[in-house]
Amino acid sequence: MRKMRTHSAPWRAAAVLASVLLVGSVAACGNSDTGGGSKDDGKITLGFSQVGAESGWRTANTTSIKDAATAAGIELKFDDAQQKQENQIKAIRNYIQQKVDVIAFSPVVESGWDTVLKEAKDADIPVILTDRSVDSADKSLYKTFLGSDFIKEGRLAGEWLVEQKKTASGPVNIVELQGTTGAAPANDRKKGFAEAIAANPNLKVIASQTGDFTRAGGKQVMEQFLKANPKIDVLFAHNDDMGLGALEAITAAGKVPGKDITIITVDAVKDGMQALADGKFNFIAECSPLLGPQLMDLAKKVHAGEEVPARIETEETTFTQEQAKEALPNRKY
Numbered sequence: 434m435r436k437m438r439t440h441s442a443p444w445r446a447a448a449v450l451a452s453v454l455l456v457g458s459v460a461a462c463g464n465s466d467t468g469g470g471s472k473d474d475g476k477i478t479l480g481f482s483q484v485g486a487e488s489g490w491r492t493a494n495t496t497s498i499k500d501a502a503t504a505a506g507i508e509l510k511f512d513d514a515q516q517k518q519e520n521q522i523k524a525i526r527n528y529i530q531q532k533v534d535v536i537a538f539s540p541v542v543e544s545g546w547d548t549v550l551k552e553a554k555d556a557d558i559p560v561i562l563t564d565r566s567v568d569s570a571d572k573s574l575y576k577t578f579l580g581s582d583f584i585k586e587g588r589l590a591g592e593w594l595v596e597q598k599k600t601a602s603g604p605v606n607i608v609e610l611q612g613t614t615g616a617a618p619a620n621d622r623k624k625g626f627a628e629a630i631a632a633n634p635n636l637k638v639i640a641s642q643t644g645d646f647t648r649a650g651g652k653q654v655m656e657q658f659l660k661a662n663p664k665i666d667v668l669f670a671h672n673d674d675m676g677l678g679a680l681e682a683i684t685a686a687g688k689v690p691g692k693d694i695t696i697i698t699v700d701a702v703k704d705g706m707q708a709l710a711d712g713k714f715n716f717i718a719e720c721s722p723l724l725g726p727q728l729m730d731l732a733k734k735v736h737a738g739e740e741v742p743a744r745i746e747t748e749e750t751t752f753t754q755e756q757a758k759e760a761l762p763n764r765k766y
């Protein structure tokens with residue numbers, strides 16, 4: 434800036450004010466170099482806060498996002514929150530401070546996001562929810578939610594069971610391994626499953642507890658279930674990994690998984706599909722982790738100020754043991 438020739442107090446004040454305004458407007462502009470957002474090369478910067486690395490699904494999801502960012506020429510800032518909401522909030526605040534162009538995240542739990550989402554909105558940074566949603570009443574806090582219909586996944590799991598057990602004359606005892614407490618897929622899969630099995634009063638969930646979506650959690654909780662309940666007919670696990678952990682507990686208890694205990698899971702990652710093809714699992718409702726390409730597409734659109742649908746649902750299917758055998762050779766994750 435050119436130096437002022439006069440040194441009178443009003444001029445100095447005006448000069449200071451002018452430079453403050455100038456700096457302010459440059460900093461507010463998402464395309465400035467100083468902001469750490471988009472560079473002169475025109476690259477979009479996307480700040481992404483991932484839940485963690487708790488499952489095969491999550492690992493595949495992370496790979497999909499990283500690969501898709503590279504392919505789309507988007508600069509990705511990636512943070513692993515280790516299944517902690519406070520870490521995600523910290524990461525989002527960092528992205529706001531760095532003035533990234535777009536923020537995306539997969540909220541570990543559904544509640545408690547309004548404040549930080551409001552901060553992003555006030556900073557004019559569009560937010561995309563991916564994989565899991567939030568329960569905020571104010572839908573203007575984010576641009577779109579890209580992910581699966583978890584209620585439907587739970588329902589499909591339950592409907593399959595209702596069909597299998599339609600001739601059962603006595604009680605069918607079900608144990609349930611829930612996902613992370615407060616997470617959308619845990620809440621919704623539980624709900625969808627419960628709604629579906631209500632069609633047959635013989636089907637009863639006798640125990641339901643969180644295994645945190647991990648193999649270790651699934652194994653440990655299944656051990657407790659087996660100790661406390663002499664007759665378990667069915668296990669519904671909210672993801673493959675917990676089901677895989679539970680297999681160890683079931684075998685150690687001298688029972689045959691897939692025969693003595695019918696096992697239903699969600700996800701259809703490779704290890705889950707292998708267990709299904711091997712006859713250890715009985716049914717999987719698919720949940721696709723390959724959200725990267727769609728996410729990058731959305732990031733470009735919201736950055737350009739284009740309208741995007743408020744909800745984009747992932748397409749998915751279900752697998753029986755026979756279908757798993759067929760699909761396994763071409764399974765990418």
Ligand code: GYE
Nearest residue numbers: 487488490564618646672
């Ligand atoms: O099913 C589970 C993962 O949010 C859909 O999170 C995702 C779930 C997935 O840990 O394996």
